[in-house]
Amino acid sequence: DGGITQSPKYLFRKEGQNVTLSCEQNLNHDAMYWYRQDPGQGLRLIYYSQIVNDFQKGDIAEGYSVSREKKESFPLTVTSAQKNPTAFYLCASSNAIGQGINQPQHFGDGTRLSIL
Amino acid sequence: AQKVTQAQTEISVVEKEDVTLDCVYETRDTTYYLFWYKQPPSGELVFLIRRNSFDEQNEISGRYSWNFQKSTSSFNFTITASQVVDSAVYFCALESTFGDGTTLTVKP
Numbered sequence: 001d002g003g004i005t006q007s008p009k010y011l012f013r014k015e016g017q018n019v020t021l022s023c024e025q026n027l028n029h030d031a032m033y034w035y036r037q038d039p040g041q042g043l044r045l046i047y048y049s050q051i052v053n054d055f056q057k058g059d060i061a062e063g064y065s066v067s068r069e070k071k072e073s074f075p076l077t078v079t080s081a082q083k084n085p086t087a088f089y090l091c092a093s094s095n096a097i098g099q100g101i102n103q104p105q106h107f108g109d110g111t112r113l114s115i116l
Numbered sequence: 117a118q119k120v121t122q123a124q125t126e127i128s129v130v131e132k133e134d135v136t137l138d139c140v141y142e143t144r145d146t147t148y149y150l151f152w153y154k155q156p157p158s159g160e161l162v163f164l165i166r167r168n169s170f171d172e173q174n175e176i177s178g179r180y181s182w183n184f185q186k187s188t189s190s191f192n193f194t195i196t197a198s199q200v201v202d203s204a205v206y207f208c209a210l211e212s213t214f215g216d217g218t219t220l221t222v223k224p
Contacts, residue, residue: 042207042215042216042217043161043209043214045212048212058212100147100148100211101149101211101212102166104151104163105163106163107162108160109160110159
């Protein structure tokens, strides 16, 4: 079945450590996204990518980095510079977008990141 | 800057009641897209509907209906004859800007 796979489901980070969250899609979508969700709040966009080898910062990119070397994969690294990384992270993908994010997004099951 | 407000944090209804989830948005763009997503307890968001700013027709899909009013910058979502399986968090989004969500609980 086509879909988005995020791994791991749960992740623990020590102080000063970088961690990488995996996101893979087999929907042949051009665009991919990373969001952060805090308890009782909506999603906030971290980064998005419209094509391979290109990506743009979202609203809360500081302390995060991404890469898009393959169409199917869009890993997110939470660096030690992100001082409050505990959150639920959601990856999404969609068909090609234009000026704005105007396509329905398909979401993965999420990764819950906690600080040890 | 864009903003989406879902004023209802939590709603609780009894099965078979109708329920309306409110969404008000702010944008300076003349062309924009609005979305509703459902987030069940499993966490994965599910797309429900997309509406562009030039299409103010209301839409009905089974027990779901949406009322888009550009004059009041609102895009409300109504569930008719609610069911327990409708219990979830519902998000309204203006492209990549999401509201804080409304938690709907439908009791048997």
